[in-house]
Amino acid sequence: xxxxxxxxxxxxxxxxxxxxxxxxxxxxxxxxxxxxxxxxxxxxxxxxxxxxxxxxxxxxxxxxxxxxxxxx
Amino acid sequence: xxxxxxxxxxxxxxxxxxxxxxxxxxxxxxxxxxxxxxxxxxxxxxxxxxxxxxxxxxxxxxxxxxxxxxxxxxxxxxxxxxxxxxxxxxxxxxxxxxxxxxxxxxxxxxxxxxxxxxxxxxxxxxxxxxxxxxxxxxxxxxxxxxxxxxxxxxxxxxxxxxxxxxxxxxxxxxxxxxxxxxxxxxxxxxxxxxxxxxxxxxxxxxxxxxxxxxxxxxxxxxxxxxxxxxxxxxxxxxxxxxxxxxxxxxxxxxxxx
Numbered sequence: 001x002x003x004x005x006x007x008x009x010x011x012x013x014x015x016x017x018x019x020x021x022x023x024x025x026x027x028x029x030x031x032x033x034x035x036x037x038x039x040x041x042x043x044x045x046x047x048x049x050x051x052x053x054x055x056x057x058x059x060x061x062x063x064x065x066x067x068x069x070x071x072x
Numbered sequence: 073x074x075x076x077x078x079x080x081x082x083x084x085x086x087x088x089x090x091x092x093x094x095x096x097x098x099x100x101x102x103x104x105x106x107x108x109x110x111x112x113x114x115x116x117x118x119x120x121x122x123x124x125x126x127x128x129x130x131x132x133x134x135x136x137x138x139x140x141x142x143x144x145x146x147x148x149x150x151x152x153x154x155x156x157x158x159x160x161x162x163x164x165x166x167x168x169x170x171x172x173x174x175x176x177x178x179x180x181x182x183x184x185x186x187x188x189x190x191x192x193x194x195x196x197x198x199x200x201x202x203x204x205x206x207x208x209x210x211x212x213x214x215x216x217x218x219x220x221x222x223x224x225x226x227x228x229x230x231x232x233x234x235x236x237x238x239x240x241x242x243x244x245x246x247x248x249x250x251x252x253x254x255x256x257x258x259x260x261x262x263x264x265x266x267x268x269x270x271x272x273x274x275x276x277x278x279x280x281x282x283x284x285x286x287x288x289x290x291x292x293x294x295x296x297x298x299x300x301x302x303x304x305x306x307x308x309x310x311x312x313x314x315x316x317x318x319x320x321x322x323x324x325x326x327x328x329x
Binding site for chain 1: 092093094099102115116118120121123124130131132142144145157160161162163164165166232259282
């Protein structure tokens with residue numbers, strides 16, 4: 001079996017190892033994140049949610065996925 | 073009779089009570105308390121999605137942002153950079169431009185850092201945000217916030233969550249007299265009568281969270297706050313009598329037997 005290269009990324013502070021050939025959209029879908037209810041940041045830059053499939057994840061990428069919770 | 077609406081950034085609201093969505097036992101309790109309060113604006117915080125447990129209930133499933141105006145806040149931010157990042161993300165979630173800016177300066181008393189707050193207000197306004205600003209009860213700072221484009225001034229009554237009620241009515245009155253912007257008392261209220269006092273001082277609205285969420289009976293307190301805000305507003309509009317040092321009999325003196 002062919003070995004797929006792995007990369008390390010950090011999602012919401014948590015380190016994970018993923019396949020090298022994934023887009024940000026693949027990741028969001030894999031995590032089952034409801035896209036309409038979140039905002040996404042890649043390496044401190046806000047990402048346009050319509051262009052997630054065009055962004056390929058790279059080693060050491062830092063992704064933040066946020067939503068609204070109760071607060072005062 | 074003209075309808076007495078609360079108008080913020082050209083948007084009309086019937087209720088003058090804004091409530092927070094934090095500190096409730098669960099989402100159901102939160103949603104029910106909001107319904108009882110009649111509030112049309114609720115504050116919400118921006119936080120990381122829990123990616124390991126996605127069965128956790130989502131706020132948006134309990135409080136419909138199409139029916140209730142979400143007011144994203146920057147609670148927990150201690151400098152301008154963090155606050156700007158938070159609100160830019162909030163806008164990205166679904167186009168929210170009306171936001172509550174809150175830049176704290178001290179972890180213990182939770183007082184706002186007004187220098188960072190002022191700086192952030194200016195930047196956010198230039199970026200097209202409508203910024204409601206949590207601030208000290210300082211008339212000079214309130215004026216400065218107005219000058220850089222704040223859409224509402226939100227002075228604290230007392231430290232956040234303290235329940236102490238309005239500590240400096242004089243300053244609130246001065247701020248009221250100097251601004252036509254919506255003036256909303258934010259933070260530090262403990263009971264419904266505190267809200268009435270705020271409204272009687274001429275404030276346009278009040279924001280309450282802990283006082284309702286942490287009351288022994290949150291639903292009853294929610295209803296009490298609703299009534300208190302209406303009572304205070306009506307009392308303010310009705311115009312109170314002059315205070316006098318001595319008594320002034322209510323019954324006529326003529327015809328006494």
